[in-house]
Amino acid sequence: MEKTTQVDGLKICYLEEGSGPAVIFLHGASLGSSARAFERNLPVIGAAGFRAIAYDQPGFGLSDNPNDYTASYRTSFIPKFIDAIGADRAALVGHSQAAGMAVRVALAPDAGESPDGRGRRYRLTAASRKNRSRRTRRGPRGNKHGSHVGGHAQNPGHEFLQ
Numbered sequence: 001m002e003k004t005t006q007v008d009g010l011k012i013c014y015l016e017e018g019s020g021p022a023v024i025f026l027h028g029a030s031l032g033s034s035a036r037a038f039e040r041n042l043p044v045i046g047a048a049g050f051r052a053i054a055y056d057q058p059g060f061g062l063s064d065n066p067n068d069y070t071a072s073y074r075t076s077f078i079p080k081f082i083d084a085i086g087a088d089r090a091a092l093v094g095h096s097q098a099a100g101m102a103v104r105v106a107l108a109p110d111a112g113e114s115p116d117g118r119g120r121r122y123r124l125t126a127a128s129r130k131n132r133s134r135r136t137r138r139g140p141r142g143n144k145h146g147s148h149v150g151g152h153a154q155n156p157g158h159e160f161l162q
Contacts, residue, residue, distance in 0.1 A: 018046020
C-alpha cells in the first residue's frame with residue numbers, strides 16, 4: 001500500500017505491507033531508483049509477519065527534493081523516517097549505496113537502545129545466495145555446461161525483532 005508522511009519538511013512516499021516488527025528496505029542511488037525496486041519483496045516479507053517498508057529517499061521517486069542531496073544527509077534521514085512511521089526498532093536492508101548508509105546508521109554510537117528497552121534500535125540484515133548444488137553434468141534446464149545456483153533470503157533479523 002502506498003502511503004506518505006512528512007519528514008524534515010519533505011513529503012516522503014513509501015510502500016508498506018504487513019504488520020509486526022519493522023523491516024526497512026533502502027534503495028540505491030542510481031538514476032530512477034525508488035521504493036518500487038522492492039515492490040515484489042514487500043508482500044512476501046509482510047506475509048511472513050513483518051511490517052515491510054520501502055521509501056523513496058529524498059530526491060528520488062515520488063518524494064520531495066531536499067536542499068541537500070548528499071549521502072550523509074540521506075543517512076541522517078533514515079532514523080528520522082523510522083521515527084515518523086512510529087517504529088521503535090527496525091531491521092535495515094540496504095541495496096547498493098544504501099547498504100553503506102544502513103551500516104553507518106546501525107553502528108552509530110548514538111543509535112543506542114530502543115525506546116522499548118529491548119536492545120539496539122537498528123539491526124542490519126541481508127539477503128544471500130547459496131550454491132545449493134555443485135557443478136553437475138546437466139544444469140537445471142538440461143544444459144550440459146551449466147550448474148544450478150539457487151537463492152534464498154535469510155530471515156530478516158527475526159531473533160532481533162521478536
